[in-house]
Amino acid sequence: MLRLSFAVCLALGTLSLGVILDNVAELNKLNLKFDFVVVGGGTAGNVVANRLSEDPKASVLVLEAGTSNADVLDIIVPFFCTRATPDTAQDWNYTTTPQSALNNRSIIYPRGFVLGGSSSVNYMVYTRGSEEDFNRWAKVTEDQGWGWNSLLPYFKKNEVFTPPADHHNTRGQFNPAVHGYNGINSVTLAGFPSPVDNRVIETTKESEFPFNLDPNSGSPLGISWAQATIKDGARSSSATSYLAPNFIARPNLHVLLHARVTRVLQTASNTFRTVEFQDLNGNRSTVTAQKEVILSAGSIGTPTILLHSGIGNSSTLKSLGIQPVHNLPSVGQNLTDHSLAFLSFVVNSNNTFETFDRNATLLAADLAQWNKSRTGPLVDNPLSHTGWLRIPDDSSIFKKFPDAAAGPNTPHYEFIISNGMFLPPPPTGNFLGLITAVVSPTSRGSITLATSDLLAPPLINPNLLGSEVDFFILREAVKSAFRFASSPPWKNYVISPFGLNFNSTDDEIDEWIRENGGSVFHPAGSCSMSPKGATWGVVDPDLTVKGLSGLRVVDLSIVPFIPAAHTQASAYVIGERASDLIKEHWSQ
Template sequence: MLLNDHRTLFLTSLREGLRRTRDLKYIKPQAILLSGVNGAILHSASQLSTTTYDFIIVGAGPGGSAVANRLSEDAKTTVLLVEAGGLNDDDITLEVPLLCTRLTPSTRWDWNYTTTPQAGLNGRSVPFPRGIGLGGSSAVNCLVYTRGSKENIDEWAKLSGDESWGWDQLLPYFKKSEKFNFPVDGHNITGQFDPSVHGFDGFIGVSVPNAPRAIDGRIIQTTQELEEFPFKLDMNSGEHLGVGWVQSLIDRGVRSSSKAYLVAPDVAKRPNLDILLNAQVSRALRTSTSGSTMEFKGVEFKDRTDGAIKTLAAKKEVILSAGAVSSPVILMHSGIGPKSLLDSLNITTHVDLPSVGQNLTDHIGVSSTWSVNSTLTFDTVLRNDTLLESLLEEWRTNKTGLLTVTSENHAAFLRIPENSSFWEEFQGQDPAAGKNTAHFEFLFQNGLSVKTDQGNFFNFPTGNVSPLSRGSVTINSSDPFAAPLIDPGLLTNKIDIVVVREAIRSARRFLTASAWDGYLLEAMNTAETDDELDEYIRQEAVSFFHPVATAAMSPVGADWGVVDPDLKVKGVVGLRVVDAAVAPSLPSAHTSAAVYAIAEKASDLIKAAWGII
């Protein structure tokens, strides 16, 4: 597609957006929820009519929201979902997809964590966003929906010792959570996705881009010009290598977070599902001991409206879904974790589980930026208040236009070429899960990156998606409300920085295609040698905020790991973990999709254990 065609598409979107008529009405999700006459939204613990439920679920992110929905499908099962934050319904920024870059860090929707000083980043401490409030991190992320490769998920089966955690068995759960929906601009999406690997009847909206970008045609043309960068029809098929259209967590032009599991009218009206907000859980409570087995069916929390410490009781189970940072922290303050650490903090050790908080694995990457010979970038939109307001009005009115997309329309998952010196340097060691799994990811961003009131830019994030570095989440205080110590150990394994370096060089090769002739003006990153690139990476790289494995599943009876394959915490009764923490390894993907699949499978496991239909 030629540049003039892109200009036409861009201007058409601006000029015609306000004139479009759509047969869809946007109702604020929380408005639906609050209209329920049966199940309750409780803003304070003082509103609780009971403190005992069959199941108490901690955290309203992807894990907790999905499990709360599925368990409450049985009208005889009472469920309480406990969330530290609020409704997350009071700002348009939370709903408009392209405004995702404004949600973190250092906002009221973020826990506002930072890492410990990272040796691999020249001693820098970097932001480590985690969402707070309904939706958790799914309410503040940048919406990219990817599952990883078949090899990634099959690795879970190997590490857990349970074949039911493999790709073929989990694919139905990926699909069960998903509500694939068609773009609001009505364009033909033939050739942009494979419908056979998607679900259409779930709760979480997934869509290919809702509006074109000026660089779309250049990217697709490059896949035709350069053999190194093949086109991939659907990177969520289990075979993800190549360049393809991004699938995003968007439902008819609106962000789709885990709140979708709670706001559907039939769910919101369930009398057996209550949601308690502003309740920060400090620990799971030991409620009894039978022989050598301890039972944890209680929860302690702080009511953030009055500061009071209160308790809840579960008849059947407590389910921690507070995320890869908070779930292990809650476990440690509950006396479940490394005995040496807990003893040093005068926390009574109930179960010595050294793996709690360990094995933190996260993606890392860095952006390279070019100035461009075009005004058709989002830099123009974001510095023109009149234009931006017109696009916001279009979104408010019809849920259409340029703001209905996330920060990229395309992504790529790629491997280091076989002829690279990389393989000789590391003696053939492959950090990926297999030869069909990516080492690095590309994101193609048409603007958004440079904080300046002049010029237009192309931003090219490149990330290592098969890292070997490992870190930890731990505590250094007996105060359960103190900030945790988050050490992702970024770039502590030498192979990881080499992968990022090779990703940058691969990105530069991508831009040598004639498709980019006359478009790129000046590179902001001019590092060339290995040493120069490594220094650039150490100074500029950041986490991609995809932490997993801090309460990893392992085989029954294993002396490592935190939960068994049924996600029950080892050595105790009545306590499970259902969130990204239980993933035993990090997929080469953004992690929301994986957590939804984990939660759907976990729901079936819990139902089967308790005979729930």
Template sequence: MFFAMLRSTLSLLLVLGVAKCSQASLFEHFSDIPHREYDFIIIGGGTAGNVIANRLSENPNISILVLEAGGSDRGAYLTQVPYYGLTKLPGSQYDWGYSTVPQPNLDNRVIPYPRGFVLGGSSSTNLMVYTRTSAGDFDRYAAVTGDNGWSWNQLKPYFYKNEKLTAPADGHNPSGQYNPIFHSTSGMVGVSLPGFPRGSDPLILQTASRSSEFPFKLDMNSGNSLGVGWVQSSIKGGVRSSSATSYLSDQYLGRPNLHVLVHARVTRLIKTSSSAHGPVFRGVEFTQNAGASKTILNAKKEVILSAGSIGTPAILMHSGIGDATTLQSLGITSTLNLPSVGRNLTEHPISAIVWRVNSTNTFDSIDRDPAASAAAETLWNTTHTGTLTTSLTTQIGFFRFPNTHPIFNGMEDPASGPTTPHYEFIFSNGWILGETPPTDNYFTISFAAVQPTSRGSITLSSSDPLAAPIIDPNLLGTNYDRATLREGMRAARRFIQDPVFNGYLLDEVTEVGDSDDSIDEYIRSLTAVVFHPTGTAMMSAKGAQYGVVDPDLKVKGAVGLRVVDASIFPFVPSGHTQAPVYAIAERASDLIKADC
């Protein structure tokens, strides 16, 4: 009965949401759009694309069309409830449904690879962790590209332009959980401290307060994230804050020069002419009916590709932009030989260790008890408070290996600087490894390699632009990455040796020995991804013979085409990628405006 009522309510909300937005600038059908000519066409209404759309449309003399492959986020209930990013969004209608090829270093397992298939992209479906990562990451981007505009100090104003720090959902005073000097309250995306306490909070914080290896960190977003601290998340008033709810909120969709078309699957870019500076790509081909018919539009100024680290290289390759020999073998005519397209895929591998706990104050009950789940949902629906206002974690930690650690034998430290972490902890007061067991309560520490040295690729399976690309992140493809997770698991076991956990933790569920072989076997059986694909259209210095885009994010050797999304990072950020993508999109908007 309850779920039938919920489905009816969701259907009504969806209809009302689309109807309301259709009166502004959000369209379901191309035939309803009043114009056929735009200055800019943005491919992808995701984390980056919506920033560009908002900032460019600030000038009423510039016209913008956003093409989003997924549907509208208006009335999309699952995207609004923060906790559902962990439990209900993967595999839903708002997910592309991708998976990797079998991973040889993970016992040939195929790993699910959720990506947002809805307006807002993955900002509408992710786990909302908001970390700017280390200053060293951005200073390295500036160094390898020769553009100081990508340095930490130059990007800080763009982080502030993005962030709108807001009160936690439960209204508690967050003093002592963050440092206000590092934050903005006047930006776009709502960011807050956890709005519902977890039973493990005091144990984690007490351990950090007296640990030299895992010290307390007041604020993860200072440019130095080393230590254990409170997570900051893109949540406002207990509701997910995405690029769609912020940069494309109704007040901005009301701009007459901004139009957004959903259910518009881009199939390729069209070379519209040639120039002394290379082929000109201002044409976009897309379909709204699974390829039965296609529409071509031309941008008067630029096409901006913001389809993400999987979609962007796939669209480029289907357009003939990539390795010419490989594309021709698939029957795709080469339009621009750019061998780096689709290469350099970098992802954070993650594994976890679990303990049974002597407590019922975990989130396990809402995952397996329909009554508890219904009560939590009713509370959220009526007040936007309660356990559903918080996602995977309330604390995270970032740590480095000592310079003398044997993990570095025979290799250079892959981190971008002395305050850049090598691995991360994500603390979860409950079971997160798939379906929750029917009994007992749990505590999980996930550990991720945040400066991995493995590199994978995005390639095409055929010349069909609607076919899923081949995703191979090459997880744990290097000895260093395998050793990082192995040492991360040992570090997690050291963390819980603090006496404060006595009586709370009962036993380790995983029951894995401490030998390298035992841990490696366990990690191969469990490791997945943090859903942070980057690098597949990497930027490099102007004139470099490798890379896909120049430091101004224009595609090398092309005219009229720019890429703005996580694919442009030369190295994966040493934390969660959401905030860095927002920052690069904010700066990219200024670069584009300067060329107008």
């Protein structure tokens, strides 16, 4: 039904206003025509919907497969982000194919099945990546508009840097000059001190782990205070920011929930402006854009929709019984992700997340504090600091393979530091969490179809640690983490690694990685950009699908190389630049 939602959640202390549609029958009753149909109300899609609807003459419809983000405690309270997925109503609940480098384990692969997409269920980490990351995009696509200097204004346009929840003095924790203050999506620093803060900063006096005032300057190398998309102690997602009440109330902007897009359909030769979707009852409908369809279903959803639409490798599609419409073999290829290893260290402390998680009374008190004043430990995600580091340039691996990083100022691996174990902890013990992740990977995977069934999940193969280079980097990252945790500031605090020991051999580390490694869940690149006229790739630098009209892709699937960073900031920037490209095209 058409719903004017004045959802006042007294327990949460939140007020959510907005006009949304959750029934296709009500959409049909409106008898509207739409200039633009945005497929996916996720991180980038909501940016496009917001920016295009700034023009009151442009009508925009967003089709979101999932449910509303409103009043879901686990996606509102920052600390509860670990509960948002997997196996929830807000998760697509994907799994990967067996990963050969991980002892053939299939791993969970969460993606947001909710308004806001993965920005509503992720860990909210805000990192842009290196200047070199984006300059490589510009070089590969032969379009300087994707370079760092061109995109930096869009990073700032997206961002409104806000004070942390506790309003502490943030001097020395970030560089105000590199941030935006007039944007839409909130970025902030931790609003509750972590007991490990001082030890982390003391460790940066060691030459291997230098302090970096702000990794979002374009030069990320070093250890920094974590930044996150949080506002006033609550998650700031694309749904709460770009579809905030003052935006969603625009008469030319409509959002339809529970609208699972299955295909895009030809409206004329090589022109795709019609979208087919299915509601909760299995009823199928179509809607046609007067100008463009913008596919923003993410690195899993977008190639899946294209393949079911007959856009992909014609031979493969034909073998599945799908009528080929447009031969584009790169669709679903080049899938790239960041592989990780969850490290934990047993510590001499009872002031970690484990104590908090095991004490229902303490948790209830902290939730009550959060409800009352948006203060306390629940205002933050679990991260206290991030580190962006490189293996030495003279490492043996670079005598066999070229350096996969975008340049000498781009990291090979990341530290994610936390006052507690990221995984569900054992019944006893307290821990320091230190995730290590490969952020300049060489492995490439794919999104493919197993069947022509429009509702069947795709085959997701991120090929985690699928190259010798990636495995080498992660092994070296683990050993670097051992050096970090055994440095002088951690003396008498860190007791030992959990599941390994400080003198573990390379073979022992490798086997531990195979059995425990996983993903940071940053799929990217499955509908990659390439130069205009190139015979490879899926979209041109203006994000239009190669050889077609009326169809554009705007999400992380378009990146030719994954940035050495958590990817949500890039998704927002892709949405911002794409919006200007679309506006410019239709103003001519």
